[in-house]
Amino acid sequence: MTNTVDLSPLGKTSAYRTDYAPELLFPIPRQGKRDEIGLGSGSTLPFYGVDIWNAYEISWLNARGKPQVAIARITVPADSPNIVESKSFKLYLNSFNQTRLDSVVALKNLLQQDLSNGFGATVHISLTQPEEFGMVEMGELDGLLLDRLDIDVDHYSPAPELLKAALDEEPVEEKLVSHLLKSNCLVTGQPDWASVQIHYAGPQIDQESLLRYLIGFREHNEFHEQCVERIFTDILRQCQPQQLAVYARYTRRGGLDINPWRSNFSTAQRPPNLRGARQ
Template identity: 75%
Template structure:
């Protein structure tokens, strides 16, 4: 990996001038493969999925100079070569603030071209305009809440050995949920808060061990997408489910939230983008 594309070379943790005229060069791609190498992932991936980005601070000017606003949803395939560092994404979106555009089609054309180039694969983008803001629902991920368990935690590192399953019993299908996911930014160490949903078919996973494992991310430094792929791979290797999907909804920072989903089975549709209360 080139040092110019590593996280410490990104705008994270550095003073930044906010450009208010359109500038796609602000986007900072980071190759996914470096962190996937740490997980032993090469060649064909054992999962597919998507990263759902929601951008709440998107504004531009119409041709008469009047500000316009919208909420953008960006769907990024998990097999894209790159992620985009989130502060650079924010700076890029802010570069539209004083940019005159002929309408939402012109905005979408620029967003699709620039973000597809940055992620290294085509992305899907939809805009929600103010007249449809009231249609945006708030809801919570479903599943059996792990947080009800009264466990003692003394270590705050993700320990895969905590993941255990009843391999000598009949397989089950269940959905488990925790709102206690917290990790830290890989560069700045700032906290990232989220909820995580795990759906699987296979040997029943010990719930106390799984909750302990998830809480272990509390002092772990990785980007959102990398944490979800680590959770997926640790469960897959330790518990050996036949089917597995991991979905995390992270709270926003800088007007952006990132919601990675990884699965090894098809549900016929992507996960819901319903906004959680904390988002």
């Protein structure tokens, strides 16, 4: 049976397990939402990319019963068949709280095994231990700030028809940034807040129309990864850039933040995992 969001632990009272329980992870196929935006099963995705998860609340016991803590970064390929519902991810991480492990390597190996199984593809795990916490960098998305524009807004659901570009003029390359992206959890309706960067090369995108479009997610219910893929495909179809990358940094919930990046730049490097001020 295929997992659907109504079967997930979201929006339900959940007992917190403190013994190792990988079965708590709740995978959800990506394809259903991709079908909604015209990326049917069997079609070639118009992007590649990753979802960068940061987990700030990981703790376990060493072999002598002493608590340990770390920060984890989990990098998930965008072509993995599944996402993992974030509350189930949190419950899974909390199942380590009273679990004794021989080493950090043992923890990393379990995370690698369980999360790769959940997402359906090999994920990359890195752990930052307390002696390295001071080396964790912060930074903001670079680019021209769309939020400076003084615009009227009266539409709060995604409307790709708002997007406009100068299709008959010389192409440009630029990065545009907004801190006004807000969507809502697909199940609970709770708000999700993000900053987003649009990096493109092609016909110049009308900035006011792009900002109105992004604000249009304000009452939209969808998971982070799905919002970013919708933004990418809408801009690609409406504005026809030759190159496009969309990167969103969402604020954390339950000790987790999710930061999807989608790109069709053949030369694009994976974006830095710099924690923003709101994260």
